[in-house]
Amino acid sequence: MTQPNPQALDRIRIVLTRTSHPGNIGAAARAMKTMGLSQLHLVAPAIFPNSQADAMASGAGDLLAGARVHATLAEALADTTLALGLSARRRDIAADMLTPGEAVSRILSEAPDADVALVFGNEASGLSNEELEQCQGLVTIPANPDYSSLNLAAAVQVLSYEIRRQWLGRFDWSQPEADMANNGEIERFYTHLETTLAELDFLNPGSPGRLMSKLRRLFSRTRLSREEVNILRGILSAAQAAGTRRDNS
Numbered sequence: 001m002t003q004p005n006p007q008a009l010d011r012i013r014i015v016l017t018r019t020s021h022p023g024n025i026g027a028a029a030r031a032m033k034t035m036g037l038s039q040l041h042l043v044a045p046a047i048f049p050n051s052q053a054d055a056m057a058s059g060a061g062d063l064l065a066g067a068r069v070h071a072t073l074a075e076a077l078a079d080t081t082l083a084l085g086l087s088a089r090r091r092d093i094a095a096d097m098l099t100p101g102e103a104v105s106r107i108l109s110e111a112p113d114a115d116v117a118l119v120f121g122n123e124a125s126g127l128s129n130e131e132l133e134q135c136q137g138l139v140t141i142p143a144n145p146d147y148s149s150l151n152l153a154a155a156v157q158v159l160s161y162e163i164r165r166q167w168l169g170r171f172d173w174s175q176p177e178a179d180m181a182n183n184g185e186i187e188r189f190y191t192h193l194e195t196t197l198a199e200l201d202f203l204n205p206g207s208p209g210r211l212m213s214k215l216r217r218l219f220s221r222t223r224l225s226r227e228e229v230n231i232l233r234g235i236l237s238a239a240q241a242a243g244t245r246r247d248n249s
């Protein structure tokens with residue numbers, strides 16, 4: 001997996017082509033900024049700059065001020081290595097159809113080292129075939145098949161959130177907190193757990209079945225900190241003491 005890179009988000013651009021309603025540009029800027037994205041590129045917007053865009057951007061006016069305006073999509077994509085187009089409809093073109101999750105995984109793999117783009121179409125007509133052909137892949141948000149067209153800024157929000165979600169996931173996994181329990185400590189916890197469950201007659205050592213494997217799977221879904229292991233082992237010790245008192249009474 002790619003190393004996490006806080007700068008990766010700065011290499012992802014959101015490209016809005018031929019946007020009709022300036023309010024959507026402002027709402028898209030807001031959607032981006034809430035998720036930590038900043039690079040907004042506009043291709044031949046109908047009306048920009050505009051007070052409706054400013055109003056919808058709310059506190060994200062800085063993204064509008066920094067937006068790059070291009071005459072053509074080719075110009076907006078010239079220095080990118082990967083451009084993925086967003087389309088509600090399947091088209092008969094020879095491009096990969098990606099889910100947002102797959103698309104963002106690709107984007108984040110490239111983003112630390114190169115500029116990448118997500119391209120969104122006009123509100124009424126979407127991306128033209130000519131625009132789609134300039135993209136290396138096609139992304140569809142799996143929406144209600146009977147009503148699958150999201151508002152432009154809502155589509156930007158879905159992808160921006162997916163970027164942030166995956167980016168945070170990579171970040172968390174590769175920057176472990178200092179107090180993570182190591183595997184030796186976790187193994188000693190499992191031994192303690194097994195002993196305690198046997199003492200409490202919850203587990204029969206003669207026929208343990210798959211209980212310990214199932215409990216291991218449960219705990220391995222999380223990353224236990226040293227403090228959490230200590231709490232769990234404290235609970236086990238308390239249970240053992242209570243069991244001993246019960247047996248002696």
Ligand code: SAH
Nearest residue numbers: 086087088120121123126140141149150155
């Ligand atoms: N009638 C147009 C809808 C455009 S909505 C069409 O059929 O394409 C404006 C833009 O939002 C689209 O061009 C696309 O980039 C994005 N969008 C809206 N709904 C989407 C969906 N379900 N999947 C992917 N992109 C979507």
